[in-house]
Amino acid sequence: MSIEFPSFSNVFWLDAAQPLHEYPALDGPLSVDVAIIGGGMAGLHCAWYLRNRGLRVALFEGSRIGTQATGRSTAKITSQHGLCYQTITQKFGADHAALHAHHNQMAVQHIRQIAQSIGPAAAHEVRDAYVYATTDEEVEQLEREAAAARQAGIKAEIVDQVPLPLKALGALRFPAQGQFDPFGYLQGLADLISEKIQIFEESRKRCRAHTLAG
Numbered sequence: 001m002s003i004e005f006p007s008f009s010n011v012f013w014l015d016a017a018q019p020l021h022e023y024p025a026l027d028g029p030l031s032v033d034v035a036i037i038g039g040g041m042a043g044l045h046c047a048w049y050l051r052n053r054g055l056r057v058a059l060f061e062g063s064r065i066g067t068q069a070t071g072r073s074t075a076k077i078t079s080q081h082g083l084c085y086q087t088i089t090q091k092f093g094a095d096h097a098a099l100h101a102h103h104n105q106m107a108v109q110h111i112r113q114i115a116q117s118i119g120p121a122a123a124h125e126v127r128d129a130y131v132y133a134t135t136d137e138e139v140e141q142l143e144r145e146a147a148a149a150r151q152a153g154i155k156a157e158i159v160d161q162v163p164l165p166l167k168a169l170g171a172l173r174f175p176a177q178g179q180f181d182p183f184g185y186l187q188g189l190a191d192l193i194s195e196k197i198q199i200f201e202e203s204r205k206r207c208r209a210h211t212l213a214g
C-alpha cells in the first residue's frame with residue numbers, strides 16, 4: 001500500500017526549515033559493508049550507531065532526508081504511547097512491559113544526548129508527556145494505565161490539571177520526556193554522520209536496481 005503525504009507546504013516542520021542540505025544521488029556502482037535504506041529516524045540512527053565500527057557504511061534515501069514520516073510527525077519523544085502498558089502487561093506479562101519501558105526510556109535519553117551533539121537545530125526540550133481523560137470512564141482507564149506503567153518502572157502519576165487550553169477531568173503524566181524539531185534533528189544528524197558515512201538522496205530506483213543486479 002502506498003501512502004500519499006501532503007506537500008511540503010502543509011507540514012509545519014518542513015515549512016519552518018532552513019534550506020535543505022543536499023546530498024548527491026548514487027550514480028554508479030558502490031561497494032559497502034552495510035547499506036542502510038532510508039533517511040528517517042530509523043535509518044539515521046542505525047548510521048549513527050555504526051559510524052565508529054570500522055565498517056564501510058552508506059545510507060540511501062529515496063527522497064530527501066527527513067521529509068517523510070519523521071519530518072511530518074507530532075515531534076514528541078516519549079515512553080508514553082496511549083495506554084500501551086496495560087495492553088502489553090495483559091497480552092505479554094509484566095516482564096515485557098518493563099522491558100518496553102526500559103528501552104523506551106533509554107531511547108528518550110539517547111535522543112536527548114544526540115540532540116545535544118546536534119545543537120540548536122534539533123530544538124530539543126525536556127517536557128512532561130500527558131494522556132488526558134474527558135470522561136469518568138477514561139479517568140478509570142488512566143488509573144489502570146498509571147498502575148501498569150509504574151509496575152513497568154515509569155514514574156507515572158495521575159494529575160488533576162493539564163497545562164493545555166482544554167477541558168480534562170484528569171491526566172496521566174510521564175515526567176522528563178522530550179519534544180524536538182524532527183526535521184531539524186534529522187538534518188543535523190545527517191550532517192554529523194556525513195563525515196564518516198556516505199549519504200545519497202533521490203536514490204530509491206538506483207538503489208533497488210543495484211540490489212537486483214546483486
Ligand SMILES: Cc1cc2nc3c(=O)[nH]c(=O)nc-3n(C[C@H](O)[C@H](O)[C@H](O)COP(=O)(O)OP(=O)(O)OC[C@H]3O[C@@H](n4cnc5c(N)ncnc54)[C@H](O)[C@@H]3O)c2cc1C
Pocket residue numbers: 037038039040041042043060061062063064065066067068069070071072073074075076077078203204207208
Ligand atoms: C502523523 C504521525 C505523527 C507521528 N508522531 C510521532 C511522534 O510524535 N513521536 C513518535 O515517536 N513517533 C511518531 N510517529 C511515528 C514516527 O513518525 C515513526 O515511527 C518514525 O518517525 C518513522 O521513522 P522511519 O525512519 O521508520 O520512517 P521515515 O521517517 O518515513 O523514513 C523512512 C525513509 O525511508 C525512505 N525509503 C523508503 N523506501 C525506500 C527505498 N526503497 N529506498 C530508499 N529510501 C527509501 C523514505 O523516503 C523515508 O525518507 C508519527 C507518525 C505519524 C504518521
